[in-house]
Amino acid sequence: MNTFDFKNPTHIFFGKDSIQEIAGQIPEDAKILLLYGGGNIKKNGIYQQVTTALKGRDVIEFGGIPANPEYAVLLQALGLIKAQKIDYLLAVGGGSVIDGTKFLSAAALYEGAEPWDILKKNIRTLKGLPFGTVLTLPATGSEMNSGAVITRKETQEKLAMGGPGLFPQFSILDPQVIQSIPERQLANGITDAFSHVLEQYMTYPIGAALQDRFAESIMQTLIEVAPKVLKDPTDYVAASNFMWSCTMALNGLIQKGVPTDWAVHAIGHELTAMYGIDHARTLAIIAPSHYRFNFDDKKEKLAQYATRVWNITEGSLEEKAQKAIDKTEDFFHSLNIATRLSEYTSNYEGTAEKIAQNFTERGWVALGEHKTLTPDKVEKIVRMSY
Amino acid sequence: MNTFDFKNPTHIFFGKDSIQEIAGQIPEDAKILLLYGGGNIKKNGIYQQVTTALKGRDVIEFGGIPANPEYAVLLQALGLIKAQKIDYLLAVGGGSVIDGTKFLSAAALYEGAEPWDILKKNIRTLKGLPFGTVLTLPATGSEMNSGAVITRKETQEKLAMGGPGLFPQFSILDPQVIQSIPERQLANGITDAFSHVLEQYMTYPIGAALQDRFAESIMQTLIEVAPKVLKDPTDYVAASNFMWSCTMALNGLIQKGVPTDWAVHAIGHELTAMYGIDHARTLAIIAPSHYRFNFDDKKEKLAQYATRVWNITEGSLEEKAQKAIDKTEDFFHSLNIATRLSEYTSNYEGTAEKIAQNFTERGWVALGEHKTLTPDKVEKIVRMSY
Numbered sequence: 137m138n139t140f141d142f143k144n145p146t147h148i149f150f151g152k153d154s155i156q157e158i159a160g161q162i163p164e165d166a167k168i169l170l171l172y173g174g175g176n177i178k179k180n181g182i183y184q185q186v187t188t189a190l191k192g193r194d195v196i197e198f199g200g201i202p203a204n205p206e207y208a209v210l211l212q213a214l215g216l217i218k219a220q221k222i223d224y225l226l227a228v229g230g231g232s233v234i235d236g237t238k239f240l241s242a243a244a245l246y247e248g249a250e251p252w253d254i255l256k257k258n259i260r261t262l263k264g265l266p267f268g269t270v271l272t273l274p275a276t277g278s279e280m281n282s283g284a285v286i287t288r289k290e291t292q293e294k295l296a297m298g299g300p301g302l303f304p305q306f307s308i309l310d311p312q313v314i315q316s317i318p319e320r321q322l323a324n325g326i327t328d329a330f331s332h333v334l335e336q337y338m339t340y341p342i343g344a345a346l347q348d349r350f351a352e353s354i355m356q357t358l359i360e361v362a363p364k365v366l367k368d369p370t371d372y373v374a375a376s377n378f379m380w381s382c383t384m385a386l387n388g389l390i391q392k393g394v395p396t397d398w399a400v401h402a403i404g405h406e407l408t409a410m411y412g413i414d415h416a417r418t419l420a421i422i423a424p425s426h427y428r429f430n431f432d433d434k435k436e437k438l439a440q441y442a443t444r445v446w447n448i449t450e451g452s453l454e455e456k457a458q459k460a461i462d463k464t465e466d467f468f469h470s471l472n473i474a475t476r477l478s479e480y481t482s483n484y485e486g487t488a489e490k491i492a493q494n495f496t497e498r499g500w501v502a503l504g505e506h507k508t509l510t511p512d513k514v515e516k517i518v519r520m521s522y
Numbered sequence: 523m524n525t526f527d528f529k530n531p532t533h534i535f536f537g538k539d540s541i542q543e544i545a546g547q548i549p550e551d552a553k554i555l556l557l558y559g560g561g562n563i564k565k566n567g568i569y570q571q572v573t574t575a576l577k578g579r580d581v582i583e584f585g586g587i588p589a590n591p592e593y594a595v596l597l598q599a600l601g602l603i604k605a606q607k608i609d610y611l612l613a614v615g616g617g618s619v620i621d622g623t624k625f626l627s628a629a630a631l632y633e634g635a636e637p638w639d640i641l642k643k644n645i646r647t648l649k650g651l652p653f654g655t656v657l658t659l660p661a662t663g664s665e666m667n668s669g670a671v672i673t674r675k676e677t678q679e680k681l682a683m684g685g686p687g688l689f690p691q692f693s694i695l696d697p698q699v700i701q702s703i704p705e706r707q708l709a710n711g712i713t714d715a716f717s718h719v720l721e722q723y724m725t726y727p728i729g730a731a732l733q734d735r736f737a738e739s740i741m742q743t744l745i746e747v748a749p750k751v752l753k754d755p756t757d758y759v760a761a762s763n764f765m766w767s768c769t770m771a772l773n774g775l776i777q778k779g780v781p782t783d784w785a786v787h788a789i790g791h792e793l794t795a796m797y798g799i800d801h802a803r804t805l806a807i808i809a810p811s812h813y814r815f816n817f818d819d820k821k822e823k824l825a826q827y828a829t830r831v832w833n834i835t836e837g838s839l840e841e842k843a844q845k846a847i848d849k850t851e852d853f854f855h856s857l858n859i860a861t862r863l864s865e866y867t868s869n870y871e872g873t874a875e876k877i878a879q880n881f882t883e884r885g886w887v888a889l890g891e892h893k894t895l896t897p898d899k900v901e902k903i904v905r906m907s908y
């Protein structure tokens with residue numbers, strides 16, 4: 137097991153009708169900016185619950201944060217924060233709204249001239265404007281971590297940021313929100329969370345027995361609840377387990393003391409930037425090819441995953457490992473998630489070269505847990521995913 | 523799954539040579555009280571590492587905190603804290619030293635006349651004197667939670683306290699400390715951590731799939747590493763997994779959203795108070811009888827535990843459940859932990875009646891996850907454990 141440090145101070149309120157807890161978590165005298173996305177919260181009752189809880193408080197709203205939170209839109213919100221002297225942010229939405237809010241939390245206190253530098257120059261945020269979240273779409277885990285991914289359309293960039301100052305002060309997780317989420321987005325959420333676990337698990341054995349088992353626990357739970365959640369989003373028990381699994385998949389715990397990969401995300405982000413493919417689906421496109429291409433590096437963990445998560449007990453280590461990749465692809469298919477780039481765009485020729493070129497230009501010498509995945513290898517993986 | 527809230531702000535530094543991290547975690551100008559137990563830390567090099575890390579700082583020492591931290595001793599330390607205007611506590615030890623330090627953290631800022639009231643009147647501590655810990659004995663999980671248990675010899679009481687103000691600001695977990703721990707204490711640590719998981723798991727099914735799997739993960743890991751740790755305490759991988767399992771067993775995570783029991787601890791504490799039996803061993807004495815006595819209430823979870831943790835796949839639900847209790851007892855025996863009260867004292871007659879009487883006098887109407895375990899039932903369980 138590797139040396140690590142771990143601290144996660146986010147206060148989670150989990151369960152039915154927990155939205156009312158926000159009243160006690162935001163200082164009475166705060167000037168609050170309520171941030172949300174496309175306005176679904178006004179249809180599904182969540183907006184009503186939030187505004188009821190904040191009745192009598194000083195609240196300004198900013199809606200319209202798009203999926204893959206867009207820098208240009210966030211700059212408008214940043215202007216509002218400064219003009220109105222906002223001192224507390226409340227994100228009501230999924231990963232995009234929460235990630236956008238994290239950028240704003242950092243940018244509001246950033247002293248440089250160009251907020252994009254926070255992403256471009258990878259500046260860690262030690263102190264941000266305080267914020268809380270009301271999660272409306274389980275998927276990214278952003279509600280209990282300190283990272284964010286921001287997109288800039290004009291340059292086709294999608295970059296990550298973070299720092300210990302960017303943990304939400306509190307996050308509200310009410311599994312009842314799942315009832316109003318379209319099936320497509322539920323499938324994305326399951327795929328996203330499952331992929332997060334894979335990125336932190338599918339590397340090589342390092343003797344971190346408990347972290348491995350926790351990761352396997354999350355994957356087993358997601359596999360178990362996925363059909364129930366998709367069939368009946370009002371199934372509160374399934375919704376609860378889905379929601380908590382998504383949070384635990386990326387709150388830092390299972391990555392501590394182990395090597396992590398994240399190449400699938402790095403490559404997947406390019407597909408979203410180029411074709412607008414849903415984030416989760418890009419992961420399902422890249423992961424199987426990535427594991428097949430890097431089979432020798434990953435076969436021990438693939439075989440462990442085969443046995444413990446998919447109950448594959450027959451065959452050699454290599455056979456189990458191969459079957460585990462097939463099972464993973466089957467799982468994505470069972471969620472109606474296509475795993476080939478050509479199923480999303482007919483315009484895929486040249487994608488592999490373009491992504492390799494992007495990585496080279498950005499100076500990303502090598503990805504993966506061994507830092508051996510050079511742009512030429514990335515090109516091959518993407519081509520295997522066509 | 524039940525509604526819950528969860529927050530754990532303790533900063534963990536885990537791994538080889540992590541003791542040096544304390545220098546960066548305690549404010550430069552703090553007046554520090556270094557607290558420890560019987561002085562083993564002066565023999566195993568830990569005291570040396572701590573004082574080297576704190577070189578040049580304003581540090582006073584208080585040693586001699588006994589196992590089952592004794593109120594009278596802690597009052598001496600409290601006097602020192604007040605006389606010397608101490609503003610930071612550093613616990614270097616196992617659960618007893620850390621629990622004692624939590625009491626001091628609370629008592630230092632307590633405004634009532636009688637510090638024992640914090641325990642007697644169950645006063646929750648919202649703000650305590652800040653403190654950190656260097657863990658020298660994995661077992662209790664006290665290094666990453668906000669609870670403590672304090673003993674008062676003169677009244678034969680052993681009571682719990684806690685509150686959100688009592689999380690350590692940081693805890694240092696260096697698995698190398700295990701090398702110098704006597705086998706008896708290692709066995710106690712494994713038993714203690716395993717029992718903590720059982721208290722939060724062995725109740726009834728409530729559809730908390732992820733919490734169940736996390737609990738099972740910790741038990742599987744403890745079972746796997748126990749023989750390795752006992753055979754060779756210098757096995758760093760085994761030591762790491764043992765240490766992290768103990769912390770995760772009682773840092774709040776696996777108890778969220780599920781019913782918990784804690785009757786085994788409540789009864790066990792009485793045995794320690796009456797006979798001075800090691801805390802962990804009292805749990806091993808009581809748990810099997812407790813599960814046999816409350817078999818109908820617990821058989822579903824016992825059977826799930828049988829299958830997932832002990833790989834018992836044959837037989838009816840009841841048969842699996844029974845075998846799981848036997849397996850648990852066998853596990854304690856494999857650690858050289860006796861599971862009968864009569865193996866610890868020949869003076870056991872009347873123990874059951876005395877404990878039932880204590881509970882009645884304290885107004886403890888009923889224990890357990892269903893709050894149905896009245897003193898007369900407790901009496902039967904204790905008698906079954908003779």
